Amino acid sequence: MEVMTLILAPAIFIFTAASMASAAGSPPAVTFVFGDSLTEVGNNNHLQYSLARSNYPWYGIDYDGGQATGRFTNGRTIGDIISEKLGIPSPPPYLSLSPNDDALLKGVNYASGGAGILNDTGLYFIQRLTFDDQIQNFNKTKEAIMSKVGEEAAIKLLNEAIYFIGIGSNDYVNNFLQPFLAAGQQYTHDEFVKLLISTFHKQLTRLYQLGARKMVINGVGPLGCIPSQRVKSRKGQCLKRVNEWIVEFNSRLQKLVSSLNAGLPNAALSFAHTYPAVLDLITNPTAHGFKVSNTSCCNVDTSVGGLCLPNSKICSNRTEYVFWDAFHPSDAANAVIADKLFSAEFSAPPSLAPTPSSH
Ligand SMILES: *[C@@H]1O[C@H](CO)[C@@H](O)[C@H](O)[C@H]1NC(C)=O
Numbered sequence: 001m002e003v004m005t006l007i008l009a010p011a012i013f014i015f016t017a018a019s020m021a022s023a024a025g026s027p028p029a030v031t032f033v034f035g036d037s038l039t040e041v042g043n044n045n046h047l048q049y050s051l052a053r054s055n056y057p058w059y060g061i062d063y064d065g066g067q068a069t070g071r072f073t074n075g076r077t078i079g080d081i082i083s084e085k086l087g088i089p090s091p092p093p094y095l096s097l098s099p100n101d102d103a104l105l106k107g108v109n110y111a112s113g114g115a116g117i118l119n120d121t122g123l124y125f126i127q128r129l130t131f132d133d134q135i136q137n138f139n140k141t142k143e144a145i146m147s148k149v150g151e152e153a154a155i156k157l158l159n160e161a162i163y164f165i166g167i168g169s170n171d172y173v174n175n176f177l178q179p180f181l182a183a184g185q186q187y188t189h190d191e192f193v194k195l196l197i198s199t200f201h202k203q204l205t206r207l208y209q210l211g212a213r214k215m216v217i218n219g220v221g222p223l224g225c226i227p228s229q230r231v232k233s234r235k236g237q238c239l240k241r242v243n244e245w246i247v248e249f250n251s252r253l254q255k256l257v258s259s260l261n262a263g264l265p266n267a268a269l270s271f272a273h274t275y276p277a278v279l280d281l282i283t284n285p286t287a288h289g290f291k292v293s294n295t296s297c298c299n300v301d302t303s304v305g306g307l308c309l310p311n312s313k314i315c316s317n318r319t320e321y322v323f324w325d326a327f328h329p330s331d332a333a334n335a336v337i338a339d340k341l342f343s344a345e346f347s348a349p350p351s352l353a354p355t356p357s358s359h
């Protein structure tokens with residue numbers, strides 16, 4: 001998890017979008033997705049030298065057609081499931097589109113496995129699209145949309161679109177927690193988290209300047225409990241200190257979201273609390289229909305990279321496992337998290353979310 005950046009989107013946007021999507025005659029929601037391997041749908045397949053790839057078996061074994069697509073799970077990402085619920089196709093990878101593709105008007109996925117908030121996160125994957133790269137690509141999309149529909153309509157489209165942003169897990173897993181990289185040695189956690197938040201602040205402000213208004217910012221999940229981290233403990237338990245760091249990061253991120261909302265006119269950012277939902281799934285797997293949450297279905301917890309390579313021996317029942325590989329949740333776990341997210345919306349106060357019948 002690079003990955004447990006789950007998309008627990010708060011009520012307002014998703015719900016509004018769901019209403020929009022289902023209301024007769026109104027245009028379907030346009031979504032732009034930014035993030036890491038939790039949300040990637042195949043950008044890295046187009047990066048010839050990237051080591052952060054999943055376009056080989058057993059990835060995709062439970063996806064439509066049973067083929068690997070570049071998603072880092074056996075089936076659907078949380079973003080795919082949310083798109084299904086919104087009644088729209090999951091947006092295609094940016095790098096699969098031509099620069100003037102009409103598909104750009106319907107939403108794009110910029111996410112890239114190995115990406116982080118910081119430029120040097122995931123450096124050893126050789127190639128990946130960092131969050132800055134993703135924003136730059138979005139800027140190119142904006143220019144293409146303007147040349148298609150004119151500036152005014154383009155800005156309206158971008159203002160009304162929904163932006164899902166899930167990033168930060170790799171800044172821990174593939175940067176701060178790797179002692180041989182600079183950040184793990186150079187910074188205390190307090191310094192590191194301040195650097196992450198100040199960088200994120202600039203990046204979200206850039207997205208706003210480019211026209212983004214409705215942004216769903218996902219918190220990071222309990223990385224101390226992913227299989228690749230648990231194996232570092234003596235008895236396979238969650239790493240408490242890592243989880244404490246993530247709680248600190250999430251809390252500062254939530255404050256950042258509030259301050260951006262207060263400072264940027266018409267900004268409608270929301271912070272999606274993913275951590276508690278994911279921790280619950282890991283702590284009480286049986287309550288959600290799972291049997292195993294402390295190891296991966298692919299049995300690759302200790303292998304270099306932790307990915308489910310073609311020679312991995314996969315578990316016999318993939319719906320019993322919360323984790324597919326050493327970092328990423330299974331399709332079944334993603335489904336539970338995506339569902340939770342939506343039911344959370346139904347229980348939101350009426351002032352935040354219209355009732356299901358209101359559209
Ligand atoms: C990160 O890379 C982008 C270009 O991809 C650059 O504009 C930015 O200044 C870099 N940030 C830092 C802190 O080096």
Ligand SMILES: *[C@@H]1O[C@H](CO)[C@@H](O)[C@H](O)[C@H]1NC(C)=O
Nearest residue numbers: 135136139140206207209210
């Ligand atoms: C977007 O791209 C344009 C031209 O390529 C550049 O002038 C502008 O600074 C970029 N904006 C952002 C926010 O990156």
Ligand SMILES: *[C@@H]1O[C@H](CO)[C@@H](O)[C@H](O)[C@H]1NC(C)=O
Nearest residue numbers: 230235236237293294295301
């Ligand atoms: C996972 O938990 C089960 C039951 O609690 C235990 O038997 C098993 O050894 C644990 N596996 C790992 C890899 O820690």
Ligand SMILES: *[C@@H]1O[C@H](CO)[C@@H](O)[C@H](O)[C@H]1NC(C)=O
Nearest residue numbers: 289290291316317318319320
């Ligand atoms: C797989 O596991 C799920 C959940 O425990 C169970 O409902 C299902 O019957 C199992 N499937 C098979 C083929 O054993």
